Amino acid sequence: MIELHFAPGNANLAPHFILEELGLDFKLTQVDRSVNAHKSPAYLKLNPSGRIPVLVDGDLVLFEAAAICLHLVDTHPTCGLAPALGTPERAHFYKWLMFLTNTIQPDILMYYYSDRYTTDPDGGPAVKEAAENRLIDFYTIIDHHLAKNGPYLLGETFSAADYYLLMVARFGRSLKTSPRDMTHLGATLEKITNRDAVQRAFASEGIEAPFL
Numbered sequence: 001m002i003e004l005h006f007a008p009g010n011a012n013l014a015p016h017f018i019l020e021e022l023g024l025d026f027k028l029t030q031v032d033r034s035v036n037a038h039k040s041p042a043y044l045k046l047n048p049s050g051r052i053p054v055l056v057d058g059d060l061v062l063f064e065a066a067a068i069c070l071h072l073v074d075t076h077p078t079c080g081l082a083p084a085l086g087t088p089e090r091a092h093f094y095k096w097l098m099f100l101t102n103t104i105q106p107d108i109l110m111y112y113y114s115d116r117y118t119t120d121p122d123g124g125p126a127v128k129e130a131a132e133n134r135l136i137d138f139y140t141i142i143d144h145h146l147a148k149n150g151p152y153l154l155g156e157t158f159s160a161a162d163y164y165l166l167m168v169a170r171f172g173r174s175l176k177t178s179p180r181d182m183t184h185l186g187a188t189l190e191k192i193t194n195r196d197a198v199q200r201a202f203a204s205e206g207i208e209a210p211f212l
């Protein structure tokens with residue numbers, strides 16, 4: 001059976017939404033962050049970087065949330081969560097997923113763990129502020145894209161990248177300009193949040209409204 005190692009609201013959300021959407025039989029295993037279980041020898045065997053999530057699928061042990069999403073989509077090719085391989089639509093799907101995981105997510109980490117990104121003991125707040133400003137710029141890029149090409153990242157076609165968008169936009173909910181308050185991005189996030197798969201995942205992680 002597929003097993004997802006998670007902590008409520010962490011980077012497991014996008015894989016969790018997909019697992020729910022696919023209707024798969026899967027098990028959730030909570031990583032107890034209060035005792036740093038993600039840095040324990042047992043967890044580090046699954047993910048040497050000590051980060052959440054990890055997916056175990058038979059003999060396959062996979063870390064990195066975007067890789068997990070792509071694996072789930074690839075192993076369920078008829079699920080409709082990604083355009084056909086080799087098409088321009090698939091290329092845009094990769095582009096948005098990579099923008100979210102490779103451009104936005106590192107700044108999310110800089111925002112939440114700013115002290116890790118400087119050797120200056122007083123430098124954390126400046127790192128955090130710079131990350132916050134960059135994040136607002138990046139969310140604005142998505143807002144402008146959705147204004148012309150929405151309602152989803154791939155236009156009328158919903159995809160796994162939209163689940164990833166909800167996860168990384170939710171991480172930005174405490175910014176001075178929240179993604180939920182951006183006209184087009186906010187409307188898109190609400191649509192995605194209302195999907196049954198999302199509501200089931202939030203409920204099983206114990207996440208209550210407001211979701212954004």
Ligand SMILES: N[C@@H](CCC(=O)N[C@@H](CS)C(=O)NCC(=O)O)C(=O)O
Nearest residue numbers: 010011050051052053063064065066
């Ligand atoms: N690039 C990784 C990032 C995962 C990540 O940073 N997860 C956070 C929780 S959202 C975490 O494990 N933080 C604990 C830590 O860094 O010590 C992924 O997408 O899987």
